[in-house]
Amino acid sequence: MGALTFSVRPMRHEDLRGVAELEAGVFTDWGRVHRHDTEPLPERTGEELEYAASFDPDGNLVAIVEEGALAGFIFARTWGRVGWFGTFGVPTQLQGFGIGTALLSRCIAYLRGRADTIGLETMPESGANIALYCREGFRMLPPTIVVELPLVRLSERFEGAEALLWSEADRGSRRRLIGRMAAITGGHLKGLDLRREVQALEERGLGETVLAIGRDRRLAGFALLRIAPYRERSADGRAYIHALAVRSGPGDEEILEDLLRGIWVVGKRRGFTRVVGGVQGRYARAVDLLFERGFRGVRTAVTMAAEDSLPEVFEPSDAINLGRWAG
Ligand SMILES: CC(C)(COP(=O)(O)OP(=O)(O)OC[C@H]1O[C@@H](n2cnc3c(N)ncnc32)[C@H](O)[C@@H]1OP(=O)(O)O)[C@@H](O)C(=O)NCCC(=O)NCCS
Numbered sequence: 439m440g441a442l443t444f445s446v447r448p449m450r451h452e453d454l455r456g457v458a459e460l461e462a463g464v465f466t467d468w469g470r471v472h473r474h475d476t477e478p479l480p481e482r483t484g485e486e487l488e489y490a491a492s493f494d495p496d497g498n499l500v501a502i503v504e505e506g507a508l509a510g511f512i513f514a515r516t517w518g519r520v521g522w523f524g525t526f527g528v529p530t531q532l533q534g535f536g537i538g539t540a541l542l543s544r545c546i547a548y549l550r551g552r553a554d555t556i557g558l559e560t561m562p563e564s565g566a567n568i569a570l571y572c573r574e575g576f577r578m579l580p581p582t583i584v585v586e587l588p589l590v591r592l593s594e595r596f597e598g599a600e601a602l603l604w605s606e607a608d609r610g611s612r613r614r615l616i617g618r619m620a621a622i623t624g625g626h627l628k629g630l631d632l633r634r635e636v637q638a639l640e641e642r643g644l645g646e647t648v649l650a651i652g653r654d655r656r657l658a659g660f661a662l663l664r665i666a667p668y669r670e671r672s673a674d675g676r677a678y679i680h681a682l683a684v685r686s687g688p689g690d691e692e693i694l695e696d697l698l699r700g701i702w703v704v705g706k707r708r709g710f711t712r713v714v715g716g717v718q719g720r721y722a723r724a725v726d727l728l729f730e731r732g733f734r735g736v737r738t739a740v741t742m743a744a745e746d747s748l749p750e751v752f753e754p755s756d757a758i759n760l761g762r763w764a765g
Contacts, residue, residue, distance in 0.1 A: 442535040444509050446544055449498040454487045456508045457500065464527035472563040480670040482525075489642055490515070490525075493634060497548035501528070501537045512541040514548055518620070518631025521553030522763035542574055546744070554629050555751050556744040557763035568740060576742040579752065580719025582762055584737045586676075587713050591732035592702045601703035602696075604647035604660070605640055615649065618657035623683045626757040628748055632681050635662055645680060648700030650693045652685065659684035659693040659758075663704055663713070677705050679715030684758035694727060694758050716762035720751075724758045739764065 449457065458481040469475035482490075490513050491498050497514025510528040514521065523545045528537045549556045559582060560567045568578070607615060616633050623630040639645035644666040652658030661682040667673045679701065684693045701713055715733075717725050718741055729735070741763060743751045 442503065442532065442537070444501050444503045444535075444537055444540070446499050446501050446540050448496060449491060449500045449511065449513075451488075451491075453500050453508065453511075454484065454491065457511045458482050458484070458487055460508055460511060460529060461525055461527055464529060467530040468561075468564075472561065480672055482669055483667065485642065485644065485666065486668050489638060489644060492638065494521075494548070494552075497523070497545055499541050499544055501541055503532070510537045510541050512545045514545050516549070516552050517635065518624070518633075519552070519554045519629025520557070520627060520631075521549035521555070522557045522559075523549065524558060524764050538570065539574075542570070546574060550744075555627065555747040557747070557751070558742050559739045559762055559764040560742070562738060562740050568742075571742050575745050577745045577752070579741040579743055580722075581738040582716050582718050582741045583725055583735050584714065584716050584739065585725075585728050585733040586715075586736045587728075587731075587733045589702055589705045589711055589713065592698065596699050596702045599699045599703055601700035602649040602651065603700070603704070604636060604649055607649070615657050619660055619683075622657070622659065622685045623681075623759075625686055626683060626755065626759045627751060632662065632683075635680065636660075639664070639680070646704050648697055648704060650684075650696035650700065652689060652693060657685075658689070659697050661697045661701055661760075663701055665704070665708055665710075675709075675711040677701075677708070677710040677713050679713055679760050682715065682758070682760040686757045690758055691727065694731075698731060715760045716764070717760050718762075720754050721757060721759050722754060723756045724760065727758065728760075 462479050462481040466479045494514040494516055499512050500508055501510035503509045509532050512523055512526040514523050620631045620633055623632055636647045645664040648661045650659040662680040664678040664680045684690045
């Protein structure tokens, strides 16, 4: 293929509309080829893109061709010392000219300065993407499984229950609670810290954080429940478990049950019928516990990590941790 002149620069707020259009177009084309989708994919909502862009603005990039048109984008995200990138795309007609590699290299360089573990998630159908990421020094992990729970399956267990919510916690307890959140996730993967997500979900009105207290009266688990849809015209009764973490050790299954109860209460209150979440395959015990509690598997995603990430990310873990490295 001939050469194409383009440059890469940080994404600006005024790029977001164009990024929304480009992203929907690229993934619509991808879905037609790889999944035989017939309907165009709706755009990500403006509030979702602003949320995604808000965390690591210097790691979010766009590619621009000579005439000034948008020719690609990538978003970076750090959760403490754990980084990932996505969503990521180049217009179909401009693929294969090196734009994706340029965006990716610069985004990874940004993440390397800030994270000890760098991850990504991609579609299992896309061998080309996996080759691209392998070349950039990523290795495959056990796949992520996407799971879904019809809330009606919990109704008998939880009818009349109450939820403990971050949004209802007073100022004094908030400082203590949020400190414990970092300790819980850091116990699962060193440096994993979701505190900015908890605060941003609340500030932007996109979600609720459910809490569970252990027998020692300390925070023992929390779940970030996303209540706003990611895409336009996609309010389909589903809420998303953006992340969930339980303190490891005796009694962790009880805490998981408390969190599911809280999720059920919020879901019912807000008119959802199902919750969806993702679990990385290295947390095999967590996958089993969810299936036991009525979740069903809906699909898988390929998860990869930079080969110089902390070694523990490649090891199996008994921890109860839900989350995805996906945009
Ligand atoms: C993945 C993507 C961002 C790469 O961007 P790009 O500008 O095409 O990437 P590059 O030109 O730097 O090419 C990198 C590699 O991607 C693959 N590739 C690029 N264009 C391709 C195409 N049209 N068909 C198949 N493979 C392609 C090739 O393996 C290529 O390696 P090569 O140079 O050895 O052939 C782009 O293909 C895309 O937007 N795909 C659809 C959406 C998607 O998959 N996003 C990432 C989700 S994790």
